[in-house]
Structure formats: C-alpha cells, structure tokens
Amino acid sequence: MGAGGHKSGGILTEKTSVLGLRLYVLIAIAAFALVTGGLTALFLFLRSSNRRHRPTRLKHSSGLMPTFTMDIGEIGLDGTGRIGGKGFERNEKKGAKVVEGECSKSKAGAEMMGHIGWGRWFTMAELETATSGFGEWNVIGEGGYGVVYRGVLPDLSVVAVKNLLNKKGQAEREFKVEVEAIGRVRHKNLVGLLGYCAEGPKRMLVYEYMDNGNLEQWLHGDVGLVSLLTWEIRMKIAIGTAKGLAHLHEGLEPKVVHRDIKSSNILLDKQWNPKVSDFGLAKLLGPGSNFVTTRVMGTFGYVAPEYASTGLLNESSDVYSFGVLLMEIISGRNPVDYRRPSGEVNLVEWFRGMVGTKHVEDVLDPLIEIQPSPRSLKRTLLVCLRCVDLDAQKRPKMGQIAHMLEGDEFPFRLEHRSPREVSLLTCLPASVAPARVPLLTDKVGSNPPERSIWR
Incomplete structure (x- = not known):
C-alpha cells in the first residue's frame, strides 16, 4: 500500500472544496486574475493621465x-x-x-x-x-x-x-x-x-x-432711374461713418488708423445705418505717436497724397479718404473713372473745379430724386474741401466732421482757406454761414474769444 494513499501528483493534485477543482487549478486562476488586474489598473492610470492632456471636445x-x-x-x-x-x-x-x-x-x-x-x-x-x-x-x-x-x-x-x-x-x-x-x-x-x-x-x-450689403453697390450698381439713397439717407451714412472713424481715432488707446476707407468697406443694415468694415490694413498709433512709417497701401483714388509720397501715416490720412468718400456719396461718381473726359477722371480735382466755378448743384448725383436745400448742400461741400486739404494739419478731426455734418450751424473762418473755398463761402448768405458759433466755455454777455473748432 502507498504511504498516506497520495497519488503521484502530490498535494497540488488534490481536489478542493471549491467546485471540486484541484489545488493547482485554483493557484493558476488566482495568478491569472492578479496579473490581469494589475495590467488593467496600469492601463486605466495611463489613459486617465493622457486624457488630462488632450484637447477637450464639446x-x-x-x-x-x-x-x-x-x-x-x-x-x-x-x-x-x-x-x-x-x-x-x-x-x-x-x-x-x-x-x-x-x-x-x-x-x-x-x-x-x-x-x-x-x-x-x-x-x-x-x-x-x-x-x-x-x-x-x-x-x-x-x-x-x-x-x-x-x-x-x-x-x-x-x-x-x-x-x-x-x-x-x-x-x-x-x-x-x-x-x-x-x-x-x-x-x-x-x-x-x-x-x-x-x-x-x-x-x-x-x-x-448686414442686410443691405455695401455702399459701393448702391452708388455704382444698377439701381434704376432713381436711387433709393435719398439725400437724407446719404447724410445718415456719412455721419455714421464719421462717428465710427472718430471712435477709432479718438475713443481708443492705442488709436486705430483704418488705412482703407472706401465705399465697398461701408456696410449697411436694414435701416441704412453704416458700419465701417475690413480692418486688414489698419495700423495702431500708441501714446505719444503722431504718425507711423509704413508701406503705402490702400485703394487708388482714396489715398492721401502726403501718405502716398512719404509713407507717413496718421489719422489725417483717414480724414482725406473720408473726404473722397463724401464726394462719392454726394456725386455718385467713382474716385477715379477713366471712362469720363480728361478733366473729370479724378473725382477730387473735378469736384474742386466745380465748387470753384460755383457749379455746386452740378456735383449732385442725378439719381437723387429730391435735391437737398442749398444750405445743406453747401455745408456738406465745405466739409469735403476741408477733408481733402493738401495741408494735412489743416484737416479737421473726425469728431469735428461728424458734428459739422449733423449741425444746423456751420462754424468756419476764411483765414487759411484756399481761394476756391473762399469763393464758395462768399456765396453763402450770412444766415447760412455765421462767422462763429458760441462755445460752451463762453461767458454770457462777454465778447466771444477768437476760437474755431477748425484749429
């Protein structure tokens, strides 16, 4: 008889009380479970760590x-x-x-x-x-x-x-x-x-x-015999554009010079409110900077002459471009149009010539059905001339331009003006062109000081 009755496999081959499985089977199962659990824990840890560094998806x-x-x-x-x-x-x-x-x-x-x-x-x-x-x-x-x-x-x-x-x-x-x-x-x-x-x-x-597209489409597109842009709407667009530019120049720090003011960059909503767009060429002027030297860029016909010749850019360059835009709004003509006679190709030169010879009504867009009052027209023409002054330092600020366009009174002085401007100004009746508008700082009953918002 064998000692103790064990089989040749020894104790590992004995059956246990766990489902009648032999001991070596239970040991193998336990080892497998331990290894599997460890690998699973390691995988979950690495996955959690990696997830913390992934981009979040929404x-x-x-x-x-x-x-x-x-x-x-x-x-x-x-x-x-x-x-x-x-x-x-x-x-x-x-x-x-x-x-x-x-x-x-x-x-x-x-x-x-x-x-x-x-x-x-x-x-x-x-x-x-x-x-x-x-x-x-x-x-x-x-x-x-x-x-x-x-x-x-x-x-x-x-x-x-x-x-x-x-x-x-x-x-x-x-x-x-x-x-x-x-x-x-x-x-x-x-x-x-x-x-x-x-x-x-x-x-x-x-x-x-913007529901109504851009201004260029309404000024130069096929709009029929009568333009939907009445004089009142055109002035609304001009004043709103001036206010937007005034905010860029005077309401921000650093100030923003747009550098590409033109009709295609003036967008219009359902109520014809204008919004200046396309700031891809804009430049920033920091505190204490009067100008920035940059590569000359913009749209032909709108670029200020001093900027084109020197590359020195500041807010007065935008003022010149706005003056050209205002002439475009009034006349319905392109800034440069080679289809016109030689004396009318350049809008600014033609405009100055018409005003200098007192043909002020002839600058109006013929598609405007109801013409503006002479007072309103001449006031707007004066703003045009001041904006495109060849002396950049004599151009008004955009805030002043917005004020002048929407004001009933138009302050101006004859000094430092070109002969053509003086010629136009002297055509205005005294009631239309007061020598000066009182300032808020004036004392009641005192002699008004010699000041002008142009300076």
Missing part, C-alpha cells in the same frame, strides 16, 4: 463634434500673447494656453470652451455647415482680401464669413490685425467681429451680417 447643439484646442500657436496678438479676456498667456513653445483665472472655474471654464475672450471660436466643420460647404450661391463679396460668404448658424442667426486668401502670409497678417484692431471694439458704426477660425493654414473671420 457636443454642440448642431449635433457636430468639433475639436476645440487651446493650442492656438501663431495667434499671439500683442506682447503678452493675449487674445482677449482673462485666462490666457503666451507660451513660446506651445502658443497660447489656459492658465489659472476665469477658465479654472467650472462655469467660466465651460463657457470659455465655446468662447475665447471677446469672441467665439468656430471650427472649420461649423463654418462649412453654416455656408453649405462654402457654396458659390452664398458668396456675398470678394476681392483681393478673399471671399465673404453668407452663413446661417444652428441658432438660425445669420453671419458673414470672410475666408482670407493666403498669399505669402497675407491671411495670417490680416487675421492678426483685424482681431487685434477691432476684435474687442464695440461701436454701432463699426462692424461687429463675432469670432474666428484658425485651422492649419486657414484663417477665417465671422462678422455680423
């Missing part, structure tokens, strides 16, 4: 799953790399990243995932859906800057999407300038920049949509 109401990433790379807009609002700082290796601040709080952080500072971050997928794949039927404007599409967002709001052309880095430069110059600016006469998209080489800007 589920939008549209049903799309756009990828939002805080790594913006080249979109550093100033010395600190701020793109607007709190919660961002520059990281030289990884672009802009979220840091402690508003984004660290749960609610604010969630909002920031859909909005960066002042504007909304749009993905390419969202804008493709909004514009029906950037379909040609949605094109509402195009030029050297790129193409503008009409788009409809999931909440049914209508927007304008500008797809910037990338010519030798042009898209990147214009993208940065527009975001920096106008992104955080809000004014009723400046087009609202709602957001942006930057994916790969693509740079897109999303604006509020």
Whole structure:
C-alpha cells in the first residue's frame, strides 16, 4: 500500500472544496486574475493621465463634434500673447494656453470652451455647415482680401464669413490685425467681429451680417432711374461713418488708423445705418505717436497724397479718404473713372473745379430724386474741401466732421482757406454761414474769444 494513499501528483493534485477543482487549478486562476488586474489598473492610470492632456471636445447643439484646442500657436496678438479676456498667456513653445483665472472655474471654464475672450471660436466643420460647404450661391463679396460668404448658424442667426486668401502670409497678417484692431471694439458704426477660425493654414473671420450689403453697390450698381439713397439717407451714412472713424481715432488707446476707407468697406443694415468694415490694413498709433512709417497701401483714388509720397501715416490720412468718400456719396461718381473726359477722371480735382466755378448743384448725383436745400448742400461741400486739404494739419478731426455734418450751424473762418473755398463761402448768405458759433466755455454777455473748432 502507498504511504498516506497520495497519488503521484502530490498535494497540488488534490481536489478542493471549491467546485471540486484541484489545488493547482485554483493557484493558476488566482495568478491569472492578479496579473490581469494589475495590467488593467496600469492601463486605466495611463489613459486617465493622457486624457488630462488632450484637447477637450464639446457636443454642440448642431449635433457636430468639433475639436476645440487651446493650442492656438501663431495667434499671439500683442506682447503678452493675449487674445482677449482673462485666462490666457503666451507660451513660446506651445502658443497660447489656459492658465489659472476665469477658465479654472467650472462655469467660466465651460463657457470659455465655446468662447475665447471677446469672441467665439468656430471650427472649420461649423463654418462649412453654416455656408453649405462654402457654396458659390452664398458668396456675398470678394476681392483681393478673399471671399465673404453668407452663413446661417444652428441658432438660425445669420453671419458673414470672410475666408482670407493666403498669399505669402497675407491671411495670417490680416487675421492678426483685424482681431487685434477691432476684435474687442464695440461701436454701432463699426462692424461687429463675432469670432474666428484658425485651422492649419486657414484663417477665417465671422462678422455680423448686414442686410443691405455695401455702399459701393448702391452708388455704382444698377439701381434704376432713381436711387433709393435719398439725400437724407446719404447724410445718415456719412455721419455714421464719421462717428465710427472718430471712435477709432479718438475713443481708443492705442488709436486705430483704418488705412482703407472706401465705399465697398461701408456696410449697411436694414435701416441704412453704416458700419465701417475690413480692418486688414489698419495700423495702431500708441501714446505719444503722431504718425507711423509704413508701406503705402490702400485703394487708388482714396489715398492721401502726403501718405502716398512719404509713407507717413496718421489719422489725417483717414480724414482725406473720408473726404473722397463724401464726394462719392454726394456725386455718385467713382474716385477715379477713366471712362469720363480728361478733366473729370479724378473725382477730387473735378469736384474742386466745380465748387470753384460755383457749379455746386452740378456735383449732385442725378439719381437723387429730391435735391437737398442749398444750405445743406453747401455745408456738406465745405466739409469735403476741408477733408481733402493738401495741408494735412489743416484737416479737421473726425469728431469735428461728424458734428459739422449733423449741425444746423456751420462754424468756419476764411483765414487759411484756399481761394476756391473762399469763393464758395462768399456765396453763402450770412444766415447760412455765421462767422462763429458760441462755445460752451463762453461767458454770457462777454465778447466771444477768437476760437474755431477748425484749429
């Protein structure tokens, strides 16, 4: 008989009380479970650690799953790399990243995932859906800057999407300038920049949509025998444009010089309220800066002569361009039109000649059905002449221009004026052209000081 009755396998082969399994089977199962559990725990730890460094994905109401990433790379807009609002700082290796601040709080952080500072971050997928794949039927404007599409967002709001052309880095430069110059600016006469998209080489800007297109279409397009732009509407557009530019020049720090004021960059809403747009060429003037030296850019016919010859740019360059625009609004003529006789090709020269020879009514757009009063017309012509003064220092500020265009009284002085201007001024009756309008600082009953808002 064998000792103790054990089989040749020894104790490992004995059956246990656990489901009648032999001991070596239980040991194998336990070892397998231990190894599997360890590997699972390690996998979950690595996955959790990796997830903390991934871009966050949001589920939008549209049903799309756009990828939002805080790594913006080249979109550093100033010395600190701020793109607007709190919660961002520059990281030289990884672009802009979220840091402690508003984004660290749960609610604010969630909002920031859909909005960066002042504007909304749009993905390419969202804008493709909004514009029906950037379909040609949605094109509402195009030029050297790129193409503008009409788009409809999931909440049914209508927007304008500008797809910037990338010519030798042009898209990147214009993208940065527009975001920096106008992104955080809000004014009723400046087009609202709602957001942006930057994916790969693509740079897109999303604006509020303007129902009546741009001013150029209404001045030079096929509008029939009578223009819908009455004199009152034209003055509304001129005054609103002047106020928008005044805010850029006088209401911001640093001040913004637009550098491309023209009729195609004046957008119109349903009520014909104007909004200045397209800040791709804008320049910033910091405190204490009277001008900035830059490469001459703009649109032929609108560029101030001193800027064209020297490259020295300041707000008076915009004032000259506005003067040309105002002449365009009054006359309905292009700034430069080679289809006209030699003496009428250049709008500014023709305009000055007509005013100098006292043919003031002949400068009016023939498509205006009801002509303005002589008083209103002559007052507006005077503003034109002051804006295009060859001496940039004698041009008025945009705030003064807005005040003069909407005022019933028109303050002016004959000194420092060209013979043509004096010729026009002397045509006005005394009731139309007072020598001076009292200032708020004048004392009642005192002799008015010799001051003028022109100086």
